[in-house]
Amino acid sequence: MKKIRVEDAVGTVLAHDMTRIVRGEFKGAAFKKGHVVKAKDIPELLKIGKHYLYVLDLGADQLHENDAARRIAGAISDPALEFTDPHEGKVNIITRHPGLLKINVDALLGVNKMDNIIVATLKNNFPCKEGEIIAATRIIPLTIPTKKIETLEAVAKDTGTILSVKPFKPLKVGAVVTGSEVYDGLITDDFNPSIGKKLIDAGCTLEKKITVPDDIAAISKAVLELKSLGCELIITTGGLSVDPDDVTRQGVKEAGANEIFYGSPVLPGAMLMVSRLDNIPVISLPACVFYYKKTVFDLIFPKFLAGEMLCQDDIAEMGHGGLCMNCETCHFPVCSFGR
Numbered sequence: 001m002k003k004i005r006v007e008d009a010v011g012t013v014l015a016h017d018m019t020r021i022v023r024g025e026f027k028g029a030a031f032k033k034g035h036v037v038k039a040k041d042i043p044e045l046l047k048i049g050k051h052y053l054y055v056l057d058l059g060a061d062q063l064h065e066n067d068a069a070r071r072i073a074g075a076i077s078d079p080a081l082e083f084t085d086p087h088e089g090k091v092n093i094i095t096r097h098p099g100l101l102k103i104n105v106d107a108l109l110g111v112n113k114m115d116n117i118i119v120a121t122l123k124n125n126f127p128c129k130e131g132e133i134i135a136a137t138r139i140i141p142l143t144i145p146t147k148k149i150e151t152l153e154a155v156a157k158d159t160g161t162i163l164s165v166k167p168f169k170p171l172k173v174g175a176v177v178t179g180s181e182v183y184d185g186l187i188t189d190d191f192n193p194s195i196g197k198k199l200i201d202a203g204c205t206l207e208k209k210i211t212v213p214d215d216i217a218a219i220s221k222a223v224l225e226l227k228s229l230g231c232e233l234i235i236t237t238g239g240l241s242v243d244p245d246d247v248t249r250q251g252v253k254e255a256g257a258n259e260i261f262y263g264s265p266v267l268p269g270a271m272l273m274v275s276r277l278d279n280i281p282v283i284s285l286p287a288c289v290f291y292y293k294k295t296v297f298d299l300i301f302p303k304f305l306a307g308e309m310l311c312q313d314d315i316a317e318m319g320h321g322g323l324c325m326n327c328e329t330c331h332f333p334v335c336s337f338g339r
Helices: 039-047 065-076 105-112 146-159 192-201 216-228 248-254 296-305 312-317
Strands: 002-005 018-022 026-031 052-056 062-064 091-094 099-103 117-121 133-139 143-145 163-167 172-178 205-212 233-237 258-262 273-277 280-285
Touching: 026 039, 062 065, 062 146, 065 091, 065 105, 065 117, 065 133, 065 143, 065 146, 099 296, 105 117, 105 146, 133 163, 143 146, 172 192, 172 216, 192 205, 192 296, 205 216, 216 233, 216 248, 233 248, 248 258, 248 273, 248 280, 258 312, 280 296
Parallel strands: 172 205, 172 233, 233 280
Antiparallel strands: 002 052, 018 026, 062 143, 091 133, 099 163, 117 133, 258 273, 273 280
16 A cells, blocks of 8 residues: 555545535545546545545555456356456346356355455255346455456356356147146136246246046046147146045146155145156145245246146155245245245
8 A cells, every 4th residue: 555646646546535515415435446547536525625545555465455346256157147346346147038047056155265255145956036136256355366366267267157147938838737626616626827827937938738527538638639729838727635526636647747755845745746748847836826925836837837847856856945934925046935
């Protein structure tokens, strides 16, 4: 740090905040620590009584916090992501499109173990909106040795992309609503205002909805019809409990689907079943999806939108965070459910 005349300070970096006071109106930092002095700043600095400045004298072997944050963001991020300009040494990392956040968690841990470097992110597999901030990075001190950032860049190159977002793809969806009570018109079909709305909100197209009684052959026939229509995802609802009249599981199997798992450690949604009919995912949802605001469907649906397929290990891991708190005001996905 050295003392120099204000007129000679263009291009240097302020080592501390510069306070400005306007009686009765303002008291605060006119220029903040880390600010790079520009020619237009000189008159303002003179107005607040600064004829000399204490500035950082950065050598070639040191980086300012703003430059360091830019390089960290570039090293850890997929090229499809974008960054904000540094603000007080911090750079935000933003997704350009809706999608599923994917993080190399082990590599992220390695970065955050490096002295004076931090990267804070949302949780892995977070469903992101377009323009959402998914991470932020900065260094702790005002400057950092260039070699340290070069080391991070080399590590990130070896480990591969640490942060990326798999874009959501709108799907052509077919639905089979099971239940003799619905088929016979004894109770209201609640598919459209619940699951149907979530499909439309995600940009998907509901190609066809077929209502069937609790009959194995009818369920099987409906599933196969939706397959023939070119549906990319098939959803069935109801008929998954231990009641002998509930035969959705058998009907889906009768259609030739290969069951991947039945039962999930998620509440609401314990009776979930996921199958595959050739290359088409079949999600069989329990009746709780018609009652609760958020269920296991909200946890798994983004994965299918991102082109992923669940396995037994995936669903078993969902038990950690799989209990919905049924908050009076729901803030999902900004909560512990599925996290």
